[in-house]
Amino acid sequence: xxxxxxxxxxxxxxxxxxxxxxxxxxxxxxxxxxxxxxxxxxxxxxxxxxxxxxxxxxxxxxxxxxxxxxxxxxxxxxxxxxxxxxxxxxxxxxxxxxxxxxxxxxxxxxxxxxxxxxxxxxxxxxxxxxxxxxxxxxxxxxxxxxxxxxxxxxxxxxxxxxxxxxxxxxxxxxxxxxxxxxxxxxxxxxxxxxxxxxxxxxxxxxxxxxxxxxxxxxxxxxxxxxxxxxxxxxxxxxxxxxxxxxxxxxxxxxxxxxxxxxxxxxxxxxxxxxxxxxxxxxxxxxxxxxxxxxxxxxxxxxxxxxxxxxxxxxxxxxxxxxxxxxxxxxxxxxxxxxxxxxxxxxxxxx
Amino acid sequence: xxxxxxxxxxxxxxxxxxxxxxxxxxxxxxxxxxxxxxxxxxxxxxxxxxxxxxxxxxxxxxxxxxxxxxxxxxxxxxxxxxxxxxxxxxxxxxxxxxxxxxxxxxxxxxxxxxxxxxxxxxxxxxxxxxxxxxxxxxxxxxxxxxxxxxxxxxxxxxxxxxxxxxxxxxxxxxxxxxxxxxxxxxxxxxxxxxxxxxxxxxxxxxxxxxxxxxxxxxxxxxxxxxxxxxxxxxxxxxxxxxxxxxxxxxxxxxxxxxxxxxxxxxxxxxxxxxxxxxxxxxxxxxxxxxxxxxxxxxxxxxxxxxxxxxxxxxxxxxxxxxxxxxxxxxxxxxxxxxxxxxxxxxxxxx
Numbered sequence: 001x002x003x004x005x006x007x008x009x010x011x012x013x014x015x016x017x018x019x020x021x022x023x024x025x026x027x028x029x030x031x032x033x034x035x036x037x038x039x040x041x042x043x044x045x046x047x048x049x050x051x052x053x054x055x056x057x058x059x060x061x062x063x064x065x066x067x068x069x070x071x072x073x074x075x076x077x078x079x080x081x082x083x084x085x086x087x088x089x090x091x092x093x094x095x096x097x098x099x100x101x102x103x104x105x106x107x108x109x110x111x112x113x114x115x116x117x118x119x120x121x122x123x124x125x126x127x128x129x130x131x132x133x134x135x136x137x138x139x140x141x142x143x144x145x146x147x148x149x150x151x152x153x154x155x156x157x158x159x160x161x162x163x164x165x166x167x168x169x170x171x172x173x174x175x176x177x178x179x180x181x182x183x184x185x186x187x188x189x190x191x192x193x194x195x196x197x198x199x200x201x202x203x204x205x206x207x208x209x210x211x212x213x214x215x216x217x218x219x220x221x222x223x224x225x226x227x228x229x230x231x232x233x234x235x236x237x238x239x240x241x242x243x244x245x246x247x248x249x250x251x252x253x254x255x256x257x258x259x260x261x262x263x264x265x266x267x268x269x270x271x272x273x274x275x276x277x278x279x280x281x282x283x284x285x286x287x288x289x290x291x292x293x294x295x296x297x298x299x300x301x302x303x304x305x306x307x308x309x310x311x312x313x314x315x316x317x318x319x320x321x322x323x324x325x326x327x328x329x330x331x332x333x334x335x336x337x338x339x340x341x342x343x344x345x346x347x348x349x350x
Numbered sequence: 351x352x353x354x355x356x357x358x359x360x361x362x363x364x365x366x367x368x369x370x371x372x373x374x375x376x377x378x379x380x381x382x383x384x385x386x387x388x389x390x391x392x393x394x395x396x397x398x399x400x401x402x403x404x405x406x407x408x409x410x411x412x413x414x415x416x417x418x419x420x421x422x423x424x425x426x427x428x429x430x431x432x433x434x435x436x437x438x439x440x441x442x443x444x445x446x447x448x449x450x451x452x453x454x455x456x457x458x459x460x461x462x463x464x465x466x467x468x469x470x471x472x473x474x475x476x477x478x479x480x481x482x483x484x485x486x487x488x489x490x491x492x493x494x495x496x497x498x499x500x501x502x503x504x505x506x507x508x509x510x511x512x513x514x515x516x517x518x519x520x521x522x523x524x525x526x527x528x529x530x531x532x533x534x535x536x537x538x539x540x541x542x543x544x545x546x547x548x549x550x551x552x553x554x555x556x557x558x559x560x561x562x563x564x565x566x567x568x569x570x571x572x573x574x575x576x577x578x579x580x581x582x583x584x585x586x587x588x589x590x591x592x593x594x595x596x597x598x599x600x601x602x603x604x605x606x607x608x609x610x611x612x613x614x615x616x617x618x619x620x621x622x623x624x625x626x627x628x629x630x631x632x633x634x635x636x637x638x639x640x641x642x643x644x645x646x647x648x649x650x651x652x653x654x655x656x657x658x659x660x661x662x663x664x665x666x667x668x669x670x671x672x673x674x675x676x677x678x679x680x681x682x683x684x685x686x687x688x689x690x691x692x693x694x695x696x697x698x699x700x
Contacts (some may be wrong), residue, residue, distance in 0.1 A: 341447025
């Protein structure tokens with residue numbers, strides 16, 4: 001995919017359907033409850049109608065796409081966890097033992113795992129092998145990726161979303177795996193929102209004060225080293241991002257283009273979503289943000305886009321775990337709209 | 351049941367099992383994720399282990415008990431909704447068309463509806479008829495109930511909880527239906543927490559500023575008229591409460607006594623939980639609070655008990671709708687504990 005083709009795809013994204021949303025509001029207000037008393041479930045159902053152009057946007061098939069990749073910046077000691085764990089966790093995903101597997105099963109969502117840049121040979125049954133390269137380069141010393149590599153990673157995300165939709169998914173969830181990936185995410189938030197690295201850099205898997213200070217300096221340096229490259233959203237993503245973050249960006253773009261709701265997982269997925277929204281602000285309306293991460297900086301992202309996530313459970317695992325939980329809440333909202341009795345059906349005085 | 355018997359039952363409630371909670375923490379820290387990274391899911395799983403004295407507290411059967419009753423204070427015009435709607439909504443519950451039915455089905459919970467004081471004849475298949483009297487008396491002019499009536503309503507709650515547990519429920523959810531019942535709930539919060547009526551009185555089904563002012567005056571007057579009766583938690587409950595609120599209080603006591611977790615729905619259920627906790631503070635640890643209601647005053651309750659609810663979705667419907675949604679989150683926490691792979695099982699470096 002060329003940059004020109006990406007721009008064309010982004011330009012094809014349409015606004016929500018206002019008529020469906022108005023009709024959804026009318027139906028919601030006729031259900032046997034005080035108007036608005038199911039709060040965010042109602043808001044969710046209404047927006048889903050606007051996305052799907054339908055008053056009965058059933059959720060029949062949920063698919064979570066978990067993109068895995070490594071990060072050159074891991075060499076800077078920004079995480080407590082060795083880089084090797086990215087590969088090990090992909091093996092764990094395929095065996096069904098990770099958090100996202102458990103929560104995916106809990107909510108009836110299929111989890112598809114995509115190697116978009118793990119720094120190790122990986123051949124596992126069921127794993128989607130779409131490696132662009134064996135991890136990004138170190139953003140402390142230069143760009144994470146070339147622009148072509150970023151475009152390729154975005155393409156992988158788009159293709160995986162398109163395949164999931166063609167397999168029947170009517171809602172998608174994002175997920176990530178990549179040791180050290182809160183560092184490029186913090187760099188992306190800083191660059192794309194104009195925020196100080198100290199505000200958006202957090203403790204990731206649980207680093208101490210000294211390592212946090214170092215991590216902030218790494219993010220600040222990455223921004224400095226890559227300064228001249230920080231122009232368009234695509235260039236920022238290439239310079240500072242991760243291969244999995246670029247894939248998540250692509251997945252979200254394709255979901256919005258095909259009018260499929262996408263549940264954005266946590267801090268890392270939000271960085272991908274932010275890049276997508278910078279390419280076309282209409283994408284925001286196709287995103288449901290699953291949870292407020294315990295990772296510092298996530299709240300600044302929500303303040304910047306003027307949205308609130310659905311859950312506040314102090315999660316900071318990623319993988320798609322928050323997306324899985326939030327899918328269940330969104331499904332609840334849809335069922336309220338489609339299964340509750342109206343005042344006249346139930347013979348209740350309104 | 352006499353007051354003496356109630357005290358004996360409350361005194362039989364034991365603390366959580368610390369050993370099971372320590373072992374749960376150890377297991378959670380050995381799962382393939384950074385320690386604590388699943389936040390409140392982990393906290394929930396750990397507490398459930400302490401309640402059930404088990405490291406595998408499976409949730410196999412969920413039952414929501416929705417208690418319905420009318421309120422004499424409805425005559426004061428504190429709600430936008432006619433009193434008749436309590437009865438109509440019970441009919442709606444039994445037909446499966448209400449919010450709690452939809453969300454109960456969504457999470458696989460059975461909903462049992464109990465008439466503990468609806469001001470109308472109600473004979474419906476499947477409805478539990480346990481009417482104490484046809485609605486409370488008006489708290490503006492005297493006590494809502496006699497102490498014996500309150501004890502009877504608490505008994506109904508206990509019996510319904512005991513029956514659900516004997517039918518196999520390993521988690522219970524509370525629910526309420528009663529037009530005007532945010533008024534007695536506000537009065538209970540004010541009396542039991544020593545808060546000003548203006549702080550804890552909210553808009554219920556959606557009253558305007560003028561009606562809110564009137565409602566605050568009604569609550570203040572109820573507290574004044576019943577002043578000499580506001581002594582023990584039982585006396586406060588009898589003077590200001592509702593029959594369904596007393597039943598919820600009883601249900602929670604019985605669940606705690608039998609070491610069964612109970613998911614407390616919203617504002618009204620929290621008033622019942624507060625009365626129970628005043629009878630024995632250990633009860634707090636058996637309660638999972640489902641959501642922060644949009645009803646003003648709920649946040650003051652959580653501040654007073656130093657707990658946070660699981661969900662923040664601006665719900666204000668009651669019925670057990672929030673309890674249903676939260677059951678799903680609690681179940682997710684249990685599955686994390688019991689289904690995720692450990693570092694050694696998965697061969698992941700910790």
